[in-house]
Amino acid sequence: MEEPLCGRFEGTIGVPTMSRRYGCLASSLSTQRWFEPDSIKEPTTYLGATISKHKLDGDDYFTWAIGSEAYLQESLRVVKKRIAPMQLTLKKKVHSTLPTGYKPELDSTPFVDDDTAIFYMQLIGILRWLVELGRINVAAEVSMLSSYNAMPCEGHFHAALHIFAYLQKHPDRVLVMDCGYADHLRLLKKADYSQFYEFTEDELSSDMPTPLGKAVEFTMFVDASHAANVVTRQSRTGVLIFVNKAPIIWYSKKQNSVETSSFGSEFAALKTGVELLEGLRFKLRMMGVPIQGYCHTCVDNMSVVKNSSVPESQLKKKSNAVAYHYVRSRCAIDILRIEWIISAENLADVLTKIQAGTVRDRLMEHIMWKAKRNGRLSLLI
Numbered sequence: 263m264e265e266p267l268c269g270r271f272e273g274t275i276g277v278p279t280m281s282r283r284y285g286c287l288a289s290s291l292s293t294q295r296w297f298e299p300d301s302i303k304e305p306t307t308y309l310g311a312t313i314s315k316h317k318l319d320g321d322d323y324f325t326w327a328i329g330s331e332a333y334l335q336e337s338l339r340v341v342k343k344r345i346a347p348m349q350l351t352l353k354k355k356v357h358s359t360l361p362t363g364y365k366p367e368l369d370s371t372p373f374v375d376d377d378t379a380i381f382y383m384q385l386i387g388i389l390r391w392l393v394e395l396g397r398i399n400v401a402a403e404v405s406m407l408s409s410y411n412a413m414p415c416e417g418h419f420h421a422a423l424h425i426f427a428y429l430q431k432h433p434d435r436v437l438v439m440d441c442g443y444a445d446h447l448r449l450l451k452k453a454d455y456s457q458f459y460e461f462t463e464d465e466l467s468s469d470m471p472t473p474l475g476k477a478v479e480f481t482m483f484v485d486a487s488h489a490a491n492v493v494t495r496q497s498r499t500g501v502l503i504f505v506n507k508a509p510i511i512w513y514s515k516k517q518n519s520v521e522t523s524s525f526g527s528e529f530a531a532l533k534t535g536v537e538l539l540e541g542l543r544f545k546l547r548m549m550g551v552p553i554q555g556y557c558h559t560c561v562d563n564m565s566v567v568k569n570s571s572v573p574e575s576q577l578k579k580k581s582n583a584v585a586y587h588y589v590r591s592r593c594a595i596d597i598l599r600i601e602w603i604i605s606a607e608n609l610a611d612v613l614t615k616i617q618a619g620t621v622r623d624r625l626m627e628h629i630m631w632k633a634k635r636n637g638r639l640s641l642l643i
Contacts, residue, residue, distance in 0.1 A: 290527065293317065305527065311329065312328070313326065314326075315327070327438045328435065329395075329436035330392055330435075331605070337392070337426070338430055340387075359425055359428050359619075360421055364412065364421060369421075370417075370505050371415045371416040371465065372416055373414070373415055374414055374415065374416055377521040381419075382418065382419050383411050385422045389404045389425060389426075390408065392404075399630065401426055401512055401613055402514045403526065406616075407425075422576065428571075441506050441507070443507070444481050444507060444616065448601075450599040450601055452596055455591075457573070459591045459594035463595060464597065465544075467544070471549075471550040473552035475551065477553060478506055478546065479558075480539065480543075481543075481560075482502070482539055482557075482559045482560070482597075483500075483516075483559075483560050484499075484501055484531050484535040484559065484561050485500045485608050485611050485613065485614050486499055486524070486528045487500075488521065489521075494520065498514065498516050499514070499515050499530065499531040499535075499614070500611065501538055502612075503539060503542060503557075504612045513534070513613065515534075522561060525563065528566045529569075529586060530585055532566060532589050536589055557598040558599065560602075560603045561600060561602065562602065562603055562604060562605040566600070566642035569586060571600055609625055612629070
């Protein structure tokens with residue numbers, strides 16, 4: 263996170279970097295302005311996000327956290343005001359992100375009128391920004407409902423209100439920018455791909471700055487819900503990337519193709535995850551952040567792990583082979599190493615499936631924290 267601006271500003275107002283090169287312009291505008299000491303404070307908001315410092319349980323030092331409570335409370339006020347003339351209210355007892363057994367693609371209720379359709383698009387826009395601000399626990403559901411922006415049904419509209427009711431019950435969830443390392447992860451063995459991908463090398467920019475400071479490490483969880491859409495049988499990709507212990511990228515999107523096997527959908531999801539990982543690595547390197555080792559990648563499909571980790575394995579289906587060789591070429595230059603985990607421990611499951619409240623909370627306790635009034639944080643359960 264960017265450090266708050268501290269100190270004083272001296273030189274030309276508005277063009278501080280031009281004073282040396284354009285002396286006459288600087289002399290005509292030059293002055294000294296000092297920041298008032300009381301005006302320099304720690305950040306509290308950024309693009310709707312609430313920035314705060316908390317103490318993790320057991321720690322004596324503060325850690326930065328990002329939340330959305332202020333934006334959520336204002337959003338709830340607006341939503342309640344808009345639905346009051348419709349004789350609607352947000353539910354009080356809500357235990358899951360969507361009604362039990364509800365599938366948006368099977369909704370057969372009548373289409374809403376034009377005014378309600380515009381309101382629905384506004385609701386989805388608010389929810390999408392809440393996801394950007396860190397509400398990972400509703401990312402998959404918001405992505406599903408976003409598919410019906412053009413022509414929503416009454417059931418889709420009420421499902422969006424159900425998500426707001428769920429968020430109203432859980433308003434104080436935050437993402438902690440924990441700088442600690444994931445020491446609990448076991449060391450993974452590097453496979454020898456020297457005979458298969460000799461041409462592959464890590465792409466480094468020529469103008470990349472010299473890395474400074476402590477190195478960061480990556481952990482990535484990847485999952486795909488095979489044929490989850492019961493109408494089109496498209497799968498959904500979910501990717502969650504941590505930098506040290508801080509969740510930085512969360513991704514939930516319906517796949518463009520229809521895969522006939524869970525292996526194909528999982529490999530397509532893994533390809534998307536590697537692309538996101540490479541983009542994040544490049545961004546941090548261009549910011550001068552050193553990167554430590556490989557990305558510890560967790561998937562819950564053993565066939566994907568074996569085909570990515572065993573150099574001698576082969577794949578003939580062309581649609582899967584492209585993703586297959588792309589992922590393996592990244593493994594060859596040690597950008598990532600892949601490990602199998604059971605589905606119940608795959609954190610990316612929250613980005614691919616509609617889950618019961620207890621299942622969702624059990625996974626979210628490893629991603630989000632609950633803020634307490636005493637300035638400390640605790641796990642969700």
